[in-house]
Amino acid sequence: MSVEVRSPVTGLAASLADVPDPVFSQAMVGPGVAVKPAAGPADAVAPIAGTVATLHPHAFVVASAGGTAVLVHLGIDTVQLKGEGFTLHVAKGDTVEAGQPIVTWDPSAVEGHGYSSVCPVVALDLTPESLGDLREDGQVAAGDPLFTVEGG
Template sequence: MSTEVGSPVAGLATAISEVPDPVFSQVMVGPGVAVQPSGGRADAVAPVAGTVATLHPHAFVIASPGGAAILVHLGIDTVKLKGEGFELHVAKGDVVEAGQRIVTWDQSEVESHGYSSICPVVALDVAPDALTDVREDGQVVAGDLLFAVGA
């Protein structure tokens, strides 16, 4: 059974290799797809149904019942903002549905501090060939399929 992973934000889907951070672009944490957000204040939503395994203002991991753990990172180096401009709507350990609001953030605010607002969406602890139906180009809205994980 495969787990379908939706986009957490609206924007332009792009190859993970385009992320301006080698941890993501060189697939050190796992394979995935990046989304360049449309801009402005918006919600980042759960890419899959599951349990909030890790939660920071700038990043979160949802562990799906099928075993896939999906990392969403809102921008690059945004940890340096120490939560400024991010509003959490869930707590670690919460069970969430795909498409449920997790964080409200402002991509333009992130960019005003000199950081990239690109959002890597990564499948943790899987081989690159574990992804199927990978979408690496074109406009997406929150919830659109980015990739699937598993058999």
């Protein structure tokens, strides 16, 4: 069984290697895809159906029933914003459907504070070989497939 991981935001898909943070660009936490979000306020949505395992204003993890956990990080170093400009729509422990709004944020405001708004979407604790159908270029809408995780 495989899990289809969908884009949490509308924007331009890119390789994780393009993320300006070695934790992500070197896949230290896991493989995945980055999305450079479109400008303006938007919802970041759940990339898979599951349980909200971790929730911060700038990042969240959704874990599937099969154990696949997907991290969505809204921008780089955005923890420094201490939640400013991020509105949460769920709580840790909530069950969510793929495409359900998790956080409303404004990538343009993040960039206005001097941070990158790029969004790593990472399958935690997996090897690159676990992923298939990677979408690393071109426009994606929130909810479009980014990659699949085998066995999740």
